Amino acid sequence: MNQSEQAVRYPLPYDTALEPPADWRRLRQQCPMASVELPSGDRATLLTRHEHIKELLSDGRFVRPTAEDGAARVAPDGAGGAAATGRSAFRVPDRGEEHQRWRRLVGRSFTAKRMTALRPKMTAIVDSLVDEMVERGRPADLKSSVGFPLPVFVICDVLGVPAADRDRFSHWSDAFLSVTRFSEDEVRTAHDEFAAYMSAHIAAKRAEPADDILSLLIEESEGEGQGLTDEMLMATGMGLLVAGHETTANMIGKMVSMLLADRTRWERLVADPSLVRTAVEEALRFDANSGFGLRRYLGEDAEIGGEVLPAGTTVVCSMPAANRDEAVFDDAEEMDLSRSPNPHLTFGAGPHSCLGQALARTELQVTLEVLVRRLPGLRLAVPPEELQRVEGLLVGGLREVPVTW
């Protein structure tokens, strides 16, 4: 990499919502550590190879930039939500033993077994969402009918917050994840309202504990100094609500769209529902539109793939580009519903790998099981090229997923 090199503008342009940018392959092969210009105008280094991204994300020394790092900014003109700027009064410990302790306190509520125990409840929710969608008639928007409500109901249940407040959560969550959608003022107002809401919610749980994760964490904090501070509780509650909200909701819409875009995929699944688990993993791998990518700030030199990236570099990891790396995946450009093993990097890797991944997987699997069972005739109501991407947020998704059956 060379500073005088022409920087690629990032995010790269997409021709259609489901297909990857043509440049990924070229970057992966010829320029796997590319100099890119972010929407802010700042420079960063874009990684596109599986091996490099896995190596960097697995290195606990490097974490997401905070506002104090002086890292490359994502959004122009001081805008961007807390997830983009790292500017929030509420933080969780982000490295070393402190991070691991936090992660394990929270992570015990998201184990595979606990998520599996939620399956019957999730199945009932999806069944009733499908009932309502069918009753309203064809065509329907699968995203607003099923994709969005399921994860919101589930994360509200886990956190013990009322799902009736979901329109507010949705706005706060968008603002939290904004790159260019909202102004600096709008982001600040949303963040303040969100913080006030979460603070009141935590106070209510403290006064009257219930069977939810925040009550559990509060109880822990009142023990022998092993728990979380109030700031950490706030950051945990806000982070879980945002993370449990947008990502899976968008993924449900994208997963179903990819399966229906080439209907032989859907038919294969209808003929053999035992493929649901590997089909979900393959949808996670094949999603070209998963968002901005994970950022890491290098507080010291890092050796990646035999090259030294100097201290002070901001790295952007394109997991979806790595997920198409031919060095790791045979026929990487093919969606193979029985692919196994499938070591995609959609949930990251290493100590910061997605905390809620067992939850997300379970929600995706349940949604697919119910749709295949209830609506085997499901199909897209528009040509796949007409699907529109969500713009201006760190997470990627489709604006609507019009379907019929």
Place this chain on the structure above:
Amino acid sequence: MKVTVDEDKCCGAGQCVLIAPEVFDQRDEDGVVQLLAPEPAAEQHDAVHEAAAVCPAGAIEVTGG
């Protein structure tokens, strides 16, 4: 086949439990991996290899099998 796990590296993703529940579990108190069968039966080998290959923390080592 012999399986070992690195509890310190484990990030609690739970993939191993979803793929090979007879070989792996997670502790209730912190979500860290628990090895149920260090020498799993032959019919588990495919699942164990898959779990090791997809563990996001690289916390599962498999020898033999």
